[in-house]
Amino acid sequence: MSIRAQDPFVDSFATMREDVNAFLPLIRDAELPILYGPKLAPMSGHWRSFFQEKMLEPPENLILEIGSHYGEVILKMAADEPKTAFIGMDITLKRVVKLAQKAKEFGLKNLISILCNAKFLDVLFASHELDAVLVFFPDPWAKKKRYHKNRLLKPEFLALLAQKLKPDACFWFKTDWEPYNADVMEALTAARWRQVEQPMTGLCSKVYTSRFERLFKAQGLTTYASVWMPPRVLS
Numbered sequence: 001m002s003i004r005a006q007d008p009f010v011d012s013f014a015t016m017r018e019d020v021n022a023f024l025p026l027i028r029d030a031e032l033p034i035l036y037g038p039k040l041a042p043m044s045g046h047w048r049s050f051f052q053e054k055m056l057e058p059p060e061n062l063i064l065e066i067g068s069h070y071g072e073v074i075l076k077m078a079a080d081e082p083k084t085a086f087i088g089m090d091i092t093l094k095r096v097v098k099l100a101q102k103a104k105e106f107g108l109k110n111l112i113s114i115l116c117n118a119k120f121l122d123v124l125f126a127s128h129e130l131d132a133v134l135v136f137f138p139d140p141w142a143k144k145k146r147y148h149k150n151r152l153l154k155p156e157f158l159a160l161l162a163q164k165l166k167p168d169a170c171f172w173f174k175t176d177w178e179p180y181n182a183d184v185m186e187a188l189t190a191a192r193w194r195q196v197e198q199p200m201t202g203l204c205s206k207v208y209t210s211r212f213e214r215l216f217k218a219q220g221l222t223t224y225a226s227v228w229m230p231p232r233v234l235s
């Protein structure tokens with residue numbers, strides 16, 4: 001079940017019976033590290049203090065993964081980097097719950113699973129709040145023309161992303177779809193994002209293989225990956 005709300009701070013499931021979907025009672029489980037609907041409303045500009053309470057120290061960095069799926073990448077990152085805070089965002093109820101269950105099972109205090117559509121990025125984060133954003137194999141990845149209009153990574157969204165990232169932050173993008181890759185690279189270049197040819201340090205210099213990446217590679221398909229820093233802001 002995916003969320004359809006036009007307002008990210010509304011609980012789209014509020015009026016739904018719990019027996020409609022096995023994951024509905026779980027998304028409301030206060031023991032699971034999940035935020036959605038009204039609980040997301042006060043977060044913009046306050047993510048660091050939120051994590052500080054959970055981690056008992058201020059996080060060194062704040063990383064967002066859009067389309068975190070069942071958490072294959074973000075769980076590993078959070079375990080590898082215990083001083084960094086991670087937010088996994090997805091639009092699917094089951095995936096958000098599953099990620100939160102695993103974060104709890106592994107005792108990861110530095111990871112929260114959020115049910116939200118990335119198109120609401122503007123109201124979720126303050127300017128320059130994020131140290132990195134990962135988008136690995138975003139939907140829609142079907143190779144059909146009609147999917148173009150639903151793509152997340154268009155110039156307007158990339159401009160918003162640039163605003164939310166710190167000046168020295170990174171945007172890590174992967175896809176299996178060459179035309180999508182070409183369009184995103186063109187849009188980033190036109191907006192003066194700076195491509196980092198071979199990141200030598202930090203999270204983006206490490207190897208993290210996502211579930212879809214593994215599936216595509218197992219089929220012998222080419223995948224594309226690139227890391228970018230936001231355009232310099234002229235003062």
Ligand SMILES: C[S@@+](CC[C@H](N)C(=O)[O-])C[C@H]1O[C@@H](n2cnc3c(N)ncnc32)[C@H](O)[C@@H]1O
Nearest residue numbers: 067069090091092117118136137139210211212
């Ligand atoms: C093709 S899967 C890729 C999953 C994972 N990143 C990987 O590489 O294995 C895309 C994921 O993005 C999620 N998603 C699609 N559109 C989204 C949006 N607008 N905001 C947040 N998540 C989204 C889907 O629910 C799905 O879990």
